[in-house]
Amino acid sequence: xxxxxxxxxxxxxxxxxxxxxxxxxxxxxLINSEGLDYIFTPNSEIVQACIDDPSxxxxxxxxxxxxxxxxxVVYASKILKRPxxxxxxxFDLSKRVLDYxxxxxxxxxxxxxSPAKDDVPAVCDIAAEKIRExxxxxxxxxxxxxxxxxxxxxxxxxxxxxxxxDILFVCLGAPKQEKWIYENxxxxxxxLAMGLGGSLDVYAGTVKRAPGIFIKLNLEWFxxxxxxxxxxxxxxxxxxxxxxxxxxxxxxxxxxxxx
Ligand code: UDP
Numbered sequence: 329x330x331x332x333x334x335x336x337x338x339x340x341x342x343x344x345x346x347x348x349x350x351x352x353x354x355x356x357x358l359i360n361s362e363g364l365d366y367i368f369t370p371n372s373e374i375v376q377a378c379i380d381d382p383s384x385x386x387x388x389x390x391x392x393x394x395x396x397x398x399x400x401v402v403y404a405s406k407i408l409k410r411p412x413x414x415x416x417x418x419f420d421l422s423k424r425v426l427d428y429x430x431x432x433x434x435x436x437x438x439x440x441x442s443p444a445k446d447d448v449p450a451v452c453d454i455a456a457e458k459i460r461e462x463x464x465x466x467x468x469x470x471x472x473x474x475x476x477x478x479x480x481x482x483x484x485x486x487x488x489x490x491x492x493x494d495i496l497f498v499c500l501g502a503p504k505q506e507k508w509i510y511e512n513x514x515x516x517x518x519x520l521a522m523g524l525g526g527s528l529d530v531y532a533g534t535v536k537r538a539p540g541i542f543i544k545l546n547l548e549w550f551x552x553x554x555x556x557x558x559x560x561x562x563x564x565x566x567x568x569x570x571x572x573x574x575x576x577x578x579x580x581x582x583x584x585x586x587x
Pocket of ligand 1: 440442473474475499500501502504524526527528
């Protein structure tokens with residue numbers, strides 16, 4: 329298990345203050361180090377979930393690399409006067425990992441997203457097919473959709489371990505995927521696991537990522553809201569988090585190191 333040492337505390341979540349290039353270099357190191365390492369990509373919603381349910385901190389902070397997957401976390405770091413260098417989107421890091429895997433013969437397993445329905449294959453299988461086109465030669469050694477009961481967990485882990493995967497994408501949404509990896513960290517035999525939310529949907533094309541201009545203007549959250557208005561309830565956590573952070577700073581709680 330490898331650990332990055334310089335951490336930036338944003339409301340109790342210990343982020344690594346890295347650029348995308350630094351995160352990608354660190355990820356390659358983790359893939360090649362002994363034992364399991366895992367990467368989490370919290371956004372404002374997940375940090376707010378930790379504030380609301382502090383039992384989540386242990387799972388989230390146990391990762392070897394924690395990157396800010398959202399501009400809200402970067403704004404919060406500025407409010408707290410310990411700025412993170414940049415937003416490092418989990419999806420973008422996953423592309424770097426797939427590229428690395430294809431070039432270095434590392435096996436990848438995709439776990440999560442919707443099962444097959446009628447004639448439509450499971451999202452993880454559609455994603456695998458698309459990814460094989462984008463990264464020729466990539467070895468995707470297994471896929472498993474993300475709808476299961478607790479009793480299935482050991483079988484799923486057995487399936488992942490016996491596939492010989494080096495890298496595991498866990499795409500169950502947050503905080504389910506963080507809890508799942510944390511709870512099963514002793515059993516997983518992969519080198520690297522990553523919690524990647526809806527990334528397989530984006531690779532499969534069932535969910536569109538925001539056009540570049542939205543990403544550039546830091547309005548990716550707004551695009552998601554227009555496309556999936558049902559997310560409004562979840563998204564209210566973003567202003568809750570930012571206003572909460574301003575209050576947290578002004579009230580001096582930051583200095584007392586309370587969350
Ligand atoms: N999902 C899953 N199992 C579950 C719940 C969700 O595999 O029990 C999948 C869901 O199909 C989707 C992903 O997890 O592919 C969640 O996507 P979302 O964009 O909501 O994730 P976020 O990154 O916002 O947490």
